[in-house]
Amino acid sequence: MLAIETRSLTRRFGKLTAVDNLDLQVPTGSLFGLIGPNGAGKTTTLRMLAGLLQPTAGEILINGQVANHDWRELQRQIGYMPDFFGVYEDMLVWEYLDFYARCYDVPSVRRRQVTDELLELVDLATKRDAYVHTLSRGMQQRLCLAHALVHDPRVLLLDEPASGLDPRARVEMRELLRELGAMGKTVIVSSHILMELAELCNSVGIIEQGRLVASGPLDEITRQVRQERTLRLKVISDQSQAEAVLRDQPSVGQVYEVNGYLEVEFLGDDEATADLLAGIVTRGVRIASFSEMSSDLEEVFLRLTKGEVA
Amino acid sequence: MWPRPRLAINPIIVKELRSRMRGARAFAVLTGMLLLLGAVSYALYRIVLATTSIYSTSPLSPQIGQTLFTILAFLELMMVCFITPAVTAGAISGEREKLTYEMLLATPLRPGSILWGKLISALSYVFLLIFAAIPMASLVFIFGGVTPRDMVKALAILVAVTVTFGVVGIFMSTWLGRTARATVLSYLIVLTLLIGPFFLYVLVGVLQQAVPPRWILVADPARALFSALSPATPGDGASGVFWGLGMAMGGNLSLLSGPGVQAGLPRPLYHYTLPLYAAITLVLYLLATRLVQPTQHWRVRWKEVVTVVVLFLALGGGVALAFALTAGRYAEARAFAPPTPAPAMVPPVPPPVMVEQELVFAPEPTKTPAPTPTDPLHIVSPLASPTPAPSEGDQAAMYAAVVRQLYTVDHTFGDSPPNFPVVYLVRTTDDGVGDPDAPHADPRVLPESTQAAIVAALTDLPAEFLWVDGADEVPYDDDTGAVAGGGAIITLGNVHIQEDSTALVSAKLFFAMLGATGKTYVLEQLNGAWQVTGDTGVQWMS
Secondary structure (H helix, E strand, O other): OEEEEEEEEEEEEOOEEEEEEEOOEEEOOOEEEEEOOOOOOHHHHHHHHOOOOOOOEEEEEEOOEEOOOOHHHHHOOEEEEOOOOOOOOOOEHHHHHHHHHHHOOOOHHHHHHHHHHHHHHOOOHHHOOOEHHHOOHHHHHHHHHHHOOOOOOOEEEEEOOOOOOOHHHHHHHHHHHHHHHHOOOEEEEEEOOHHHHHOOOOEEEEEEOOEEEEEEEHHHHHHHHOOEEEEEEEEOOOHHHHHHHHHHOOOEEEEEEEOOEEEEEEEOOHHHHHHHHHHHHHOOOOEEEEEEOOOOHHHHHHHHHOOOOO | OOOOOOOOOOHHHHHHHHHHOOOOHHHHHHHHHHHHHHHHHHHHHHHHHHHHHOOOOOOOHHHHHHHHHHHHHHHHHHHHHHHHHHHHOOHHHHHHHOOOHHHHHOOOOOHHHHHHHHHHHHHHHHHHHHHHOHHHHOOHHHHOOOOHHHHHHHHHHHHHHHHHHHHHHHHHHHHHOOHHHHHHHHHHHHHHHHHHHHHHHHHHHHHHOOOOOHHHHHHOHHHHHHHHHOOHHHHOOOOOOOHHHHHHHOOOHHHHHOOOEOOOOOOOOHHHHHHHHHHHHHHHHHHHHHHOOOOOOOOOOHHHHHHHHHHHHHHHHHHHHHHHHHHHHHOOOOOOOOOOOOHHHOOOOOOOOOHHHHOOOOOOHHHOOOOOOOOHHHHOHHHHOOOOOOOHHHHHHHHHHHHHHHHHOOOOOOOOOOOOOEEEEEOEOOHHHHOOOOOOOOOOEOOHHHHHHHHHHOOOOOOEEEEEOOHHHOOEOOOOOOEHHHOEEEEEEEEEEOOOOOEEEEEEEEEEOOEEEEEEEEEEEEOOEEEEEEEEEEEEEO
């Protein structure tokens, strides 16, 4: 089941093609990272998904329904948080959420409850009666996220939710998104900073000059891009003997010793990895732990975009 | 997610009102405005008192009331003109500039609702300013001279102007997308409407050396406001200092220096202004609803086209209906249509002049001699023309009708006749009384028999009629300069029979300094009796 699907989605601004035949598939319940350098078309894509921008061509499906004339109704299934946003002055935090709850036709009996629950979720319960414009940037960001949740949407579109945040606020935002993922929501997060998405998302789409370069579960993409992986072993037998055995094996590159572990550069798929393990074990190397170090998205990204833009 | 509540208040209104009325600013503006209005009213009151005491007459209470009311209404109009664009020009562009607009559009709230909510909340603040001044403006009722109807009219025009200027501001805000630009352009438009027509009017007048067409002034909100207030003034008694000003500004110049025989009371300017403003409002609002759409600005569905057509038809139909319903009051009415005389004051027989009843039988205005309207010389021409002498009986009947008209209807006190206990009639005629500019020629002394016949015809009126040689014979109150004992002096002109067998008679009523009126009456013989059926040329009041 796909929460969001686009077919040949295209948007031009004059001569500039911001989004070019984008075929995006976001599975329901996934934490999807839309990654690309600045100007790649991430924001344009999200704005089209949120119904703020008319596609030049192509179509958008939300939860299997084509977004067309009944667009307003489909908007109820989507929560949108723009990359740059302002807050109203002369407005209290609870009024802010109450206002958007009214916009989404949340019945009056539920509004108070929804507001309080969301303030609890984004950790702003103590700021309930503060003025919105007095909040810190990180708090405003979380409040904005809360506003996108007042109508309990199934899909969340978050455009650079961590931009402009200090590291601590970034961690808080990441935890919040993880929590939303755990609540079963489909979350689409865009970012040009890969590290924050690598740890968060379970699938990604990499976008470059308006085109989707790669898309799918994170590990799949990683594998697609490169066969090279780094394996980490804890050897309890003689380490120098183990190193020698490893170097004898096919497709093995450098071997380092880091903090009592052996890190091995290895080129090959899962089959080859299993063969490697079997090979060294039969050669008498005693292994307490054998793992693949998680893939470095930054490297994947650089490899895919080939530095065309950045 | 949830069923859409049927009667939910527009969220924009809730939000806007919450933040707009928060803090001291809204109340400071309101208080400041009321204090200013209060101070100006008091100052005006003092000024009116001071200017009238120069002539050692006690000022007429209705005069103060009308002056105050006119100025208050004008001040409020100015406030509306300068506050309304300020509160609406940032409505949509402000959201764009503060980067809150996208989030708003991403909600299921329709852009049309956003526009509507913004307009209503911005206007309701201006309405608050207007309506908050009502209790203070009601003080004029203490002085009299202003009817609640006048106040309702003034309020209606203020509200209409507010809505129009509000829509102008919100349209600019939507169209230009920048608050600064929208504000500047809105103010420019408001300013153009405020002073543009008048400049054009004066310019055309100077260039053509004639009274310019009145329609030039239609777009002017101030002129519309004055036109709504001034027609009430002549019938409703005391003449304010600003009455002439109001008349002139209201565009009713034709009444002051107008054509010979009035074809009818001109329709007040605001009757045209309001439909014009309604049309402007509708067009700009509809354009704004298109511009506010995030996508597909100009993709119009046929349903919307039908709505627009229906709206315009409704507006046109409404205006046409209103004009048709009030047509009798303006187009057909010959000259003055006095307010129905208070029944208690009017004796049952013989019936006083009921102009409205006779309108049906009145000859078409085209039958009356129509002098060139714009030639100032012709204003007095009907009196200057040679006339056959009427019989003495006819003359007495005509004079009696004129005195009756002055006594029961044209006493300048509106609906509450003063019923002067004593009326001094001047024996010597004076053709200049209907028009101060006319030559005071050909004074004749009325024969004793005519004098007696006139008094005899007026015995049903609750007054004592005394003949005097001149106004200096009459006792005056030393302090006020008014005629002693609440009396009045009536001076009559000569009878001038016209070619169409109507007669023109000038007459003047005086009861106090600044309490006098004069006009030239048209009389016709209807059912064997001479009756006043209209007036002509200049009428004056002080």
